[in-house]
Amino acid sequence: MNNRKKKPIIGISIGDINGVGIEVLLKALSDNRSFKSFTPLIYGHGKAVSFYKKTLNADNFNFVQIRSLDEVQHKRVNVINVMEDCPDVIPGVETQEAGKMALEALAQSVEDLKAGNIQALVTAPVNKNNINTEELPFIGHTEYITQAVNAKDSLMLMVSDQLRVGLVTGHIPLAKVSETVTKERIIRKANLLLASLEKDFGINKPKIAILGLNPHAGEDGLLGKEEEDIIKPAIKELKDQNKMVFGPYPSDGFFGMMHQTKFDGILAMYHDQGLIPFKSIAFSSGVNFTAGLPIIRTSPDHGTAYNIAGKNLADEGSIRAAIFLASDIIAQHEPDEE
DSSP states (O other): OOOHHSSSSEEEEETTTTTTTTHHHHHHHHHHGGGGTTTEEEEOOOOHHHHHHHHHTTTTOOEEEEEGGGGGGTTTEEEOOOESSSOOOOTTTOOHHHHHHHHHHHHHHHHHHHHTTEEEEOOOOOHHHHHOOOOOOOHHHHHHHHTTTTOOOOEEEEEEESSSEESOOOOSSSHHHHOOOOHHHHHHHHHHHHHHHHHHTTSOOEEEEEEEESSGGGTTTTOOOOOOIIIIHHHHHHHHHOOOOEEEEEEHHHTTGGGGGGGEEESSHHHHHHHHHHHHHTTTEEEEEEEEESSOOESSSSOGGGGGGTOOOOOOOHHHHHHHHHHHHHHHHHEEEE
């Protein structure tokens, strides 16, 4: 167990076994030289991993099956079963059994994360339709983990080498965005972004841009009042606290003129406002990072992709980036822990 402090363990929840999650993991972790600084531990089932290893002819991928974290082998990919029996693996098909396994893998990995048994968690894609239950409505990984660690708030932060985009509102209907965007919420999310840029990414005195909500950032109230009544007052209050915050910027012109290159982070008002430009720029290498939590959680920026599951077509770039970002943030935190 002492080796765990020397070489951090990154847990990986298996996600939907009928999606592309296991395929991209096999590709990302095929060369054990790529994870010299951490040890991967997949929460799922060995039979599901073996199915894809055989189906994809992934002869260069090897793993060891363990029964408890005491058996973790460093320099190896470890797999721990979260259920006694593995559901049938049917690539591209949504099943309730796969949803149950995805939820169980997430639940067990989060408990180990909270207990400090693993140092970070990477969540492979799930299907919200088959993971949902009446007892536990599942909106998304971000919301689930935020609640599980008893955090008051968190920030969905999309990360790539080119840009970092945080969201004021996340997985809510577009019709509810305007009423959810408040001055207090913008200030709270901006402070989470600024703190994460410093703590998690090592940026001294970060500079962030805040986008407007309406077309042309409201056109001085002609196209909407939120900028004048809510967003600008929030920015002013942050500036009064000596925070390097600028805006509000019209989203189309901001990204069209490549202004994202001038800032350490960007705060978008709603999901698609931030994710459409982000995925247009960095889809194959983008990472979803949950900032503002006492734990480290990342994920790829894509879904289950049932249409290509099991066909050896999925690009592993995003999940590889998610794993290595988790490792980088662990390293970034080490001076504080010491």
